[in-house]
Amino acid sequence: MNEQNINIPLVQWFPGHMTKARRLIEENLKLVDIVIELLDSRIPLSSSNPIIKSMIGSKPHIIVLNKADLADPVITDEWIRFYKLMGKTAISIDSVKGKNLKTLMSAITALTKKQTEKFASHGANPRSARAMIVGIPNVGKSSLINRLAKSSAAKTENRPGVTRTKQWIRINKNIDLLDMPGLLWPKFDDPIVGLNLAFSGAVKDDIYDKEKVAMLLLDFLKEHYGPALLSRFNLTNLPDTCEELFHIIGQKRGCLIKGGNIDAEKVITVIFTDFRSGRLGRISLESPSL
Structure with a gap:
């Protein structure tokens, strides 16, 4: 990213x-x-x-x-x-x-x-x-x-x-x-830490801009786990932008509203659920070598 x-x-x-x-x-x-x-x-x-x-x-x-x-x-x-x-x-x-x-x-x-x-x-x-x-x-x-x-x-x-x-x-x-109860700390000094916690579901989804975070997750997956996206969503190639990929996922999964437009909330749910459940495959967001 x-x-x-x-x-x-x-x-x-x-x-x-x-x-x-x-x-x-x-x-x-x-x-x-x-x-x-x-x-x-x-x-x-x-x-x-x-x-x-x-x-x-x-x-x-x-x-x-x-x-x-x-x-x-x-x-x-x-x-x-x-x-x-x-x-x-x-x-x-x-x-x-x-x-x-x-x-x-x-x-x-x-x-x-x-x-x-x-x-x-x-x-x-x-x-x-x-x-x-x-x-x-x-x-x-x-x-x-x-x-x-x-x-x-x-x-x-x-x-x-x-x-x-x-x-x-x-x-x-x-x-x-x-x-013991789960414990976070009052301030995430590194914004990437907060982002990773959002990706994984460690913080509540209703406290941040879900669409922006979902786009950032797609950005990471495109860069590091492109084949997983191709396989999961039955694609032959990845589009240039995450916005295009977001739209394609909505179409592939039938996340549509009246008029054929994409239902963004449903697409966000698909992206988060597929990643968090392992349906996209085995994915790590951090490595000690980075």
């Missing part, structure tokens, strides 16, 4: 309940042995909350790249190597299908072993490891917890801001998870 030629819209979303979420995380960090930070595999940088980083401090920390089934696998592998070079434990998962969850459980046990064994060494009964799971809204925290617990302990919906309070969930006899 050529930032010099595009007027990137300002995307900001920090509803009042997130101040409470920040306080809950700060107050409960002392209760846990490890923090699991859930990121979106498609946007690991944009979905990493700087507030959470500053709060974690030196506490053991696992970076979990969720929604790996939606991200470009080559780029996800680059991110895993990037974090490991930084000395961090990083694991990619698909919380819906359960991919790599055993690896995550093993990592939690290994990184908390010293802490849990300390109780037994002082004559107390061994206790389960206590892990806090944090991340931005709509990154899949509740889906991951339900998959690990094999239940519907955590409420899940495909929209940001569903979890509003803390909740302890017993995963097994060795691990207890503390679920």
